[in-house]
Amino acid sequence: MPIYLMSERTRSVTIPSQALALSITGSVAEAVLNVHAAADQPVVRSSSQRSVLPIVIGPLVVSVRPARGDFFGPDTVVQLAIGPDTADGVDPVQVVFEPVDVSGDSDVELATLTPTGTRIEIAVSAVADRPLNPLGTAARAAARKVVGRRSELSSHAVVIAVDASASMRSAFSNGSVSAAADIVVGVADAVGITDVSAVLVAEKPVPVPTEPAGTLADSLRNVEPRWSAGARWSTIAGNGARTVVCTDFPTQTLRQRFPVIAISNDPRLETDCAVLRPPRPGADAAAEVLSQPAVLERIAISLVRGLM
Numbered sequence: 001m002p003i004y005l006m007s008e009r010t011r012s013v014t015i016p017s018q019a020l021a022l023s024i025t026g027s028v029a030e031a032v033l034n035v036h037a038a039a040d041q042p043v044v045r046s047s048s049q050r051s052v053l054p055i056v057i058g059p060l061v062v063s064v065r066p067a068r069g070d071f072f073g074p075d076t077v078v079q080l081a082i083g084p085d086t087a088d089g090v091d092p093v094q095v096v097f098e099p100v101d102v103s104g105d106s107d108v109e110l111a112t113l114t115p116t117g118t119r120i121e122i123a124v125s126a127v128a129d130r131p132l133n134p135l136g137t138a139a140r141a142a143a144r145k146v147v148g149r150r151s152e153l154s155s156h157a158v159v160i161a162v163d164a165s166a167s168m169r170s171a172f173s174n175g176s177v178s179a180a181a182d183i184v185v186g187v188a189d190a191v192g193i194t195d196v197s198a199v200l201v202a203e204k205p206v207p208v209p210t211e212p213a214g215t216l217a218d219s220l221r222n223v224e225p226r227w228s229a230g231a232r233w234s235t236i237a238g239n240g241a242r243t244v245v246c247t248d249f250p251t252q253t254l255r256q257r258f259p260v261i262a263i264s265n266d267p268r269l270e271t272d273c274a275v276l277r278p279p280r281p282g283a284d285a286a287a288e289v290l291s292q293p294a295v296l297e298r299i300a301i302s303l304v305r306g307l308m
Helices: 134-147 166-173 175-192 216-222 252-257 266-273 286-288 293-307
Strands: 003-006 012-016 019-028 033-035 045-046 051-052 060-066 075-084 092-095 108-116 119-124 157-163 195-201 204-209 242-247 259-263 274-276
Touching: 003 012, 019 033, 033 051, 051 195, 075 108, 119 157, 134 175, 134 293, 157 166, 157 175, 166 175, 175 195, 175 216, 175 242, 175 259, 175 266, 175 274, 175 286, 175 293, 195 216, 242 293, 266 274, 286 293
Parallel strands: 003 092, 157 195, 157 242, 242 259, 259 274
Antiparallel strands: 012 119, 019 051, 019 075, 033 060, 045 051, 060 108, 075 092, 108 119, 195 204
């Protein structure tokens, strides 16, 4: 039995024309399998998670949508499989797709089927996400509620310009800065940007070194800034990347020039920048914002506007 595993590396295969069964597994209670095709395409739906195509007449799209509500909830992972409707054939072909995390999405196209003579071309539409840590994954899902799922990568880069003023000591020590980095990485990934780095801004920008096995948040958690009396934001202009500023003192001029994550308890700042409140004493900043999905969604939406 030939088995094809569809992924980023194997984006399409062709199989003999035959009656096909399409099914999803995983978080199936939260998902409904859809087949989008011309009116004359026969589709036999045996359940919300399984459909049969007695014949493939023309191009069609296979997708999933939430069973309840407008968006998939957190940790919703589905896996598509396509194979013969019966086991009577000799050496039947099975096409298995990588599991896809659809959290935060509303309607996700998984695959396309296109008849070509006596064969059917099956192509991947949604590939598995690159792994992020829990806060980055949640931020990506929150951003997708705004931008949807994007399959093309962007050539742009993002630089997080972190204020290295002495007043930011607590933001580094309580984990707020590393949490902000996780959020930016997740939101950037949602809009197709995977090149995210950081600089510490004092008299001039100082790149934050990263380890191959670590994350940007890890690097910011372990970095030892040379504290200054203030950040010279004029030094970060013209670097060719999209800059996100992380500071505890976002001036109006700064908010007008850059997307900003403000480490602050001032709700007035939420009108024109993302606000990440410092955690309670002894609490973990990442865990704290993860426990407040509405807050994370507000931050993600604000950043999306600045990165698009």
